[in-house]
Amino acid sequence: MKIGIDARMYGAAQTGIGIYIKHLIEEIVKLDRENEYRIFLLEPEYSNFFSDNAKVKTIKVSAGWYGWKEQIILPRQFLKEHVDLMHFPHFNAPLFYPRPCVVTIHDLTPKYFPGHKVGASRHRRLAFEFVLKNILKKAETIIAVSEYTKQDILRHYPVSPDKMTVIYEGARLKDKVCVNEGQIQNLKNKYGIKKPFIFYVGVWRNHKNLTGLIRAFGILIKEYKLDIELVLGGKEDPFYPEARQEWKRSELGSRIIRPGFITDEELPLFYKAAEVFAIPSFAEGFGLVGLEAMNFGAPVASSSVGSLPEILGRAAVYFNPADHREMAKAIFSVLSDTLLRKRLIETGFEQAKKYSWRKMAEETLKVYKEAVNE
Known part of the structure; x- marks a missing residue:
């Protein structure tokens, strides 16, 4: 054949x-x-x-x-x-x-x-x-x-x-990639990451809801008084200028880091270094990056729509992507609850093994x- x-x-x-x-x-x-x-x-x-x-x-x-x-x-x-x-x-x-x-x-x-x-x-x-x-x-x-x-x-x-x-x-296997603290520190130095950070990676399109994530991040800074940064990985899409516009409006420019396209070599380092991996999408057919994040030990806060609950199972904290306060609350729970973080990381490893x-x-x-x- x-x-x-x-x-x-x-x-x-x-x-x-x-x-x-x-x-x-x-x-x-x-x-x-x-x-x-x-x-x-x-x-x-x-x-x-x-x-x-x-x-x-x-x-x-x-x-x-x-x-x-x-x-x-x-x-x-x-x-x-x-x-x-x-x-x-x-x-x-x-x-x-x-x-x-x-x-x-x-x-x-x-x-x-x-x-x-x-x-x-x-x-x-x-x-x-x-x-x-x-x-x-x-x-x-x-x-x-x-x-x-x-x-x-x-x-x-x-x-x-x-x-x-x-x-x-x-999903990418963590045993195929060696990640150490020296590499992570070099990564932070390269991109000017100075604080604990929330991580997103993917295309910058309207269904990915980056404007919602930026607004939720603003709530975490202004109302929850967190001293954190937001790393938005991926190439900006000229057909979706709303994310850049929201970033400029937010007055949080120094706290939002945009490394652009992230290579296969650096992506595991971002996953490993992140305090939480966020999936704010309005629609996902599979949710591959959520599994990859789990494989590298990043606790996941995810939108509750589309295929995401099917694929990520019990290994994520879910939120309504249209509700910025609910998104902020879910991310805050992962950042602040040590036992929850531990459970998400452990169940995340097991969930990723299924694929x-x-x-x-x-x-x-x-x-x-x-x-x-x-």
């Missing part, structure tokens, strides 16, 4: 989808030495990609995400490789690709929160709906990354539950085989 994977978003700037694709490919090419793989990549990932699996071939493509080239040029490149099955790890599959395929749906965020690039205008939002409906109808199997995402799809689209399967993602990239790859390979043999 020859399997194609649309890996154009491979590792893309710490997005959940980019991380998912990266780990899927890394694990599946180690696991499967029987089938052939065609990995479709953009530069620079094409030039940097390496696998010792002789049955893996990489193909350089030029069509970026969501544009007309994706719909017109990309299908021809896929067809040239004569694959038996294509895996589209995101909804943005070419409309005119005629061969068997499976698709992974992470969430329906563009449907609910149109303020970022995919849905920043009416025609883009309509395009999202059109492309999504097409791939949901065409795919042999639809992989959802959580039960929440599966049920969300079933609520909004005429999809048979029989063609859907839930395959959870994994494995290897298991995800094994279950995905099973989907490939079933899709081709149907």
